[in-house]
Amino acid sequence: ETGVTQTPRHLVMGMTNKKSLKCEQHLGHNAMYWYKQSAKKPLELMFVYNFKEQTENNSVPSRFSPECPNSSHLFLHLHTLQPEDSALYLCASSQDRPLGANVLTFGAGSRLTVL
Amino acid sequence: AQTVTQSQPEMSVQEAETVTLSCTYDTSESDYYLFWYKQPPSRQMILVIRQEAYKQQNATENRFSVNFQKAAKSFSLKISDSQLGDAAMYFCAYRPLSGTYKYIFGTGTRLKVLA
Numbered sequence: 001e002t003g004v005t006q007t008p009r010h011l012v013m014g015m016t017n018k019k020s021l022k023c024e025q026h027l028g029h030n031a032m033y034w035y036k037q038s039a040k041k042p043l044e045l046m047f048v049y050n051f052k053e054q055t056e057n058n059s060v061p062s063r064f065s066p067e068c069p070n071s072s073h074l075f076l077h078l079h080t081l082q083p084e085d086s087a088l089y090l091c092a093s094s095q096d097r098p099l100g101a102n103v104l105t106f107g108a109g110s111r112l113t114v115l
Numbered sequence: 116a117q118t119v120t121q122s123q124p125e126m127s128v129q130e131a132e133t134v135t136l137s138c139t140y141d142t143s144e145s146d147y148y149l150f151w152y153k154q155p156p157s158r159q160m161i162l163v164i165r166q167e168a169y170k171q172q173n174a175t176e177n178r179f180s181v182n183f184q185k186a187a188k189s190f191s192l193k194i195s196d197s198q199l200g201d202a203a204m205y206f207c208a209y210r211p212l213s214g215t216y217k218y219i220f221g222t223g224t225r226l227k228v229l230a
Contacts, residue, residue, distance in 0.1 A: 033216070042119070043206070043220040056216050088158065101148050101167070102210070104218065106160040 003027065006091050006107035013081065014115050021076040021110045023091030031096040032074040033104070034066060037088040049074060050096055081114045088112075117142045119209050121221035128197045129229050135182075136192045136224045138207030146212035149183065149190045154223070155203040163205070166190065168212075194226075202228045 004025045013019050025032060034046040048056035049068040063085075065077040074091060088111050092104040119140045128134035140149070151163040166174045166183050173181050178195045194201055207221040 031216070040124075040222055042222055043218075045216070045218065048216045090160070092160075101165060103150070103162055103165065104152075104160075105162075106152075108157060108159040111158075 004091055004093055004105050004107035006089075006110050008110055009108065010111045010113075012113045012115065013078065015081060015083075017081075018077070018079040020078065021089055021091075021112075023074040023076075023107055025072055025074075025091075025093040025105070027093055027095075027105060029093035029095045029105070030071055031094045031102070032068060032071075033092040033094075034074065034076050035090040035092060037090055037109070043090070046076075078112070081112075083114050086112055086114045117144075117209060117211070117217075117219050119207050119219050119221040121205075121207055121224050123224045124222070125225045125227070127227045127229055128194070128201075130197055130199060132197055133193060133195045134197055134226065136194075136205050136207075136226065138190045138192070138221060140188050140190065140207070140209045140219075142188070142209065142211065144211045144213075148210045148212070149181075150208040150210070151179070151181070151190075151192045152206045152208060152220075153201075153203045154206065155200075160206070164192070197228050199228050199230065202226055 007022045031050045036044045046060045047066040067075040088109045090109045091107040094102045147168045149166045152160045154160045164176045180193045182191045204223045206223045209219045
């Protein structure tokens with residue numbers, strides 16, 4: 001496989017469930033991102049990892065817990081979510097170079113519905 | 116604060132015609148990158164075109180071109196010879212040269228292509 005792969009594509013969970021979103025990139029990139037996409041809002045950056053180290057955490061509630069075991073894999077662990085957390089969660093990767101364009105390559109997203 | 120504004124929530128174009136999508140941004144930086152991303156119904160965001168602010172020449176990629184007006188902080192996307200496959204959400208994005216992960220996205224413009 002090439003590019004950025006996200007699983008599952010769709011997820012429905014109750015507020016008391018625990019689930020995880022998975023992202024895998026096959027591009028050899030050194031940075032990986034989680035974004036939240038809600039209707040009629042700009043993409044919201046949640047977390048950034050560079051060489052497995054978390055470099056950004058945009059004041060995300062603790063019910064979202066990221067994990068980056070290596071440069072190719074990124075997880076978003078979900079627990080005790082709220083209905084307003086329902087959204088499309090996008091994973092992206094980039095090759096981070098100083099002063100470079102660092103173009104983002106996105107996955108197809110995981111559509112999350114919290115009941 | 117840096118912001119990106121897309122004032123057209125939705126646009127329509129006849130197949131084979133030309134359409135222009137608007138984007139304005141606000142920044143005090145002098146060096147930065149601008150991007151247009153396309154998100155088709157498959158949900159996977161794809162880079163359409165990018166522009167480095169220090170380059171005066173407008174970027175072009177086949178049927179896609181931009182009109183970059185740095186003083187006016189405007190970055191519009193022109194799609195020529197529109198095709199049915201161009202139907203998608205289009206997002207304008209800004210990233211400062213020094214802020215590796217600090218992408219700022221607009222709210223998007225939905226483009227419909229009429230046969």
